[in-house]
Amino acid sequence: MNNPILIGQAEEIDLLQPQVRAMLGKEGVYIGGDTKNPDLLVPLVSQGGRVFCLAIDHELAPDRFLSTLTLHGPYVPQPPATSGDHLELLEKAHAAIDGLFAQLIITDPNFRPSKSKYWPDMVAISNAVKQARGEA
Structure with a gap:
C-alpha cells in the first residue's frame, strides 16, 4: 500500500x-x-x-x-435628495461664515480661518453644500 x-x-x-x-x-x-x-x-x-x-x-x-x-x-438605499430650499440655506450659511472670516481677516491681518476653532464647522458646511449639489 x-x-x-x-x-x-x-x-x-x-x-x-x-x-x-x-x-x-x-x-x-x-x-x-x-x-x-x-x-x-x-x-x-x-x-x-x-x-x-x-x-x-x-x-x-x-x-x-x-x-x-x-x-x-x-x-442599497441612498439618502433622500436634498431639496432646493435646503441647498439654498446651506449656501447662505457658507457665504455668511465666509463673510465673517473675511471681516476678521480685515480687522486682524494675523487671523487665520484654518486655525480657528470654527474651521471644522466651515469645512462641514462646505462638504454639505458639495453633497447637496451632487459634487461629493
Missing part, C-alpha cells in the same frame, strides 16, 4: 465564486441571473454575511450558485 506524504504549506481553497464572496462581504440588494438563461432574474439580499431571496425568509447556501451565475448590484 502506497501512502504518499505531502510536504509543504496547505492552501485553503475558496469554493465560492469570487462574485458570490464579494456579495457576502457587501450588504445590499442584488439581482442574480444566469448566462445560460438570460431571462432569469433572481432578487437577492446580502445581509450579515448571508444571502436571502427577496422574501428574506429563505436563506440561500452561497456554495449552491452555478458557475453560470451573473450578478448585478448591490443596490
Whole structure:
C-alpha cells in the first residue's frame, strides 16, 4: 500500500465564486441571473454575511450558485435628495461664515480661518453644500 506524504504549506481553497464572496462581504440588494438563461432574474439580499431571496425568509447556501451565475448590484438605499430650499440655506450659511472670516481677516491681518476653532464647522458646511449639489 502506497501512502504518499505531502510536504509543504496547505492552501485553503475558496469554493465560492469570487462574485458570490464579494456579495457576502457587501450588504445590499442584488439581482442574480444566469448566462445560460438570460431571462432569469433572481432578487437577492446580502445581509450579515448571508444571502436571502427577496422574501428574506429563505436563506440561500452561497456554495449552491452555478458557475453560470451573473450578478448585478448591490443596490442599497441612498439618502433622500436634498431639496432646493435646503441647498439654498446651506449656501447662505457658507457665504455668511465666509463673510465673517473675511471681516476678521480685515480687522486682524494675523487671523487665520484654518486655525480657528470654527474651521471644522466651515469645512462641514462646505462638504454639505458639495453633497447637496451632487459634487461629493
